[in-house]
Amino acid sequence: MSNAPRIQYDGALYHITARGNAKRDIFHVQRDLQLFLTVLAETIEKYDWECHAYCLMTNHYHLLIKTPNANIDAGMQRLNSVYAKQYNKIYLRTGHVFNNRYHAVLLQQDEHLIALARYIALNPVRAGIVNNPKNYRWGSYRATIGLEKAPAFLTTDWLLSLLGQTKDKAIAHYTKLILEGSKNSDQPQQKPTTKYEWRVESYCE
Template structure:
């Protein structure tokens, strides 16, 4: 089956996942994680891309990114992040070759309904993996920066849905903490997971209509398995 072409849109948030080649370890030491975060912080401004959320796991990364008017910045950001990490790992291990899967996965996210849900999904990755019991205990995600636990290092961009949580920074942080501690509906988990795995939209049917008007292509939500014969 031919792979589905990637659809990217300017000024829309995109949930992006990039995995290590054959799921190999990408980040082995704290310095590996820190180097990637430092590169992300530097390159987002260089390429004009907003970073709403991130989580670095041992063998993959989750990013919630919003390009500006040009999509070139998003593609260049991902290409440069991957190249820097590859050169660093190859130099460290005295090897050559690829570090990442050749093609990152992406899903355009519906801002008004799913943006906060996608941020929560990303920042709860270490909790679902049972690496930590609380999102705030994991140092390599955006959660601590989002809720102000490291305010002096907060370079995250504020997405419109987070900003709408309250009139003050304190109120927004408090309400987001409450939000992330809620039980996540199984349907929400399934939608976000399937969307990123299959290159579908993280959003409603109405959002599919909106994207079709802009991109000229219909991105339908597909279910698992073969279609039933009638």
């Protein structure tokens, strides 16, 4: 049975997740993570996307992507297929790297966006990897709050504009939201708090 086509239109905003086939790891070492970010950057440039947040975990990843043109399917096919081809070449294997199609949730422009960005940033905290996402290299949070230079493919101004009237106030607000979400970091298996988070979490587990 063929998959139903994605809803695509100019200016659409998506929360994208994709996980390894049979929930296997898709990133084993730093080289794999860097390779994926390189392919992501190329894809964003090729399809004129805007990436507002991302987080790479061992067996899945999250992206917050806006598509000025209606091309999420074409771009995601390229992203996952190019990475999978390189992954199989490196590890001398064949077969699927990712589990079927990517998972995409179409978002309203102002609906739950701050909560979603917070949810994406807190992935390594929920997994018990770090106590605060500022200590996690493979997500966009550090760049968003100015702890490191943002990669060329990441757009931080839009998210910050939703958080405060000035950049400093926005960063302070976002940092506070993250700290509130990280306060129980001694309990790594924190549970999702909304129906949407439960749905995404069940997909990525």
